[in-house]
Amino acid sequence: MALVRCEFFSTTLQLGTSMSVLLPDEPVRGAEYPTLYLLHGLGDDDTAWTRYTAIERYVEPLRLAVVMPQVHRSFYTDEVSGGRFWTFLSEELPEVAGGYFRLSDRPADTFVAGLSMGGYGAVKWALRRPGRFAAVATLSGALDLAARQRAPRPENVEWLDRVWGGRPIAGTDDDLFALLDRGTPPPLYLACGTGDHLYAENVRFRDRCRALGYPVTVDFGPGEHEWSYWDRVVQDVLAWLPLPDRPVVAR
Secondary structure (H helix, E strand, O other), X not given: XXXXXXXXXXXXXXXXXXXXXXXXXXXXXXXXXXXXXXXXXXXXXXXXXXXXXXXXXHHHHHOOEEEEEOOOOOOOOEOOOOOEHHHHHHHHHHHHHHHHOOEOOOHHHEEEEEEOHHHHHHHHHHHHOOOOOOEEEEEOOOOOHHHHHHOOOOOOXXXXXXXXXXXXXXXXXXXXXXXXXXXXXXXXXXXXXXXOOOHHHHHHHHHHHHHHXXXXXXXXXXXXXXXXXXXXXXXXXHHHOOOOOOOOOOO
């Protein structure tokens, strides 16, 4: 596979940014690659997945392109006093990446996943752009930001205020539980370690999905909020993805 670190100017953000891209040696179909958008967490950047996991080795036999964008600590959101990172992710990034590389834009060939903050971004993207993806996966996702904002002493209040500026998240397009009530997600893979500080909100999200009758594959087991867990579980996610010419792996 080829690993490309692509630095470019974002017209949406009005600044230079980057993405890391894994490309197969040969396309699966014609001249276009099925594509996984793989999102980083709060303290990471676009290089994190390739630095801390063996993602390149895992995707090589699948002939799958992987696009890993840089969004800093934005929570994949248009910040109240900062960058328009939601617009960058959902509109500009696929256009730019598809212009530079041979990526399929067919929903059946397109997937999104992420860890922690990236798990939130992946689910938000899939829910706010119905029909865009064939599947979505969240690993240790920060999935209930509205509850976190309502807490008497909110955790990480600094980034909450910086991104949302005190605006309530509950009931908005940044509230994943509200989005679940409005539309049907694609098949969802929900993974979280039982020792993770985000486990309780992942359980709540599972329960809401099941109550609404949405398709969800749940992977809760031993693990904490750390890279050895994500390196292991991302292999299960890749096996589960409904890749072209490969059946879905039932769990």
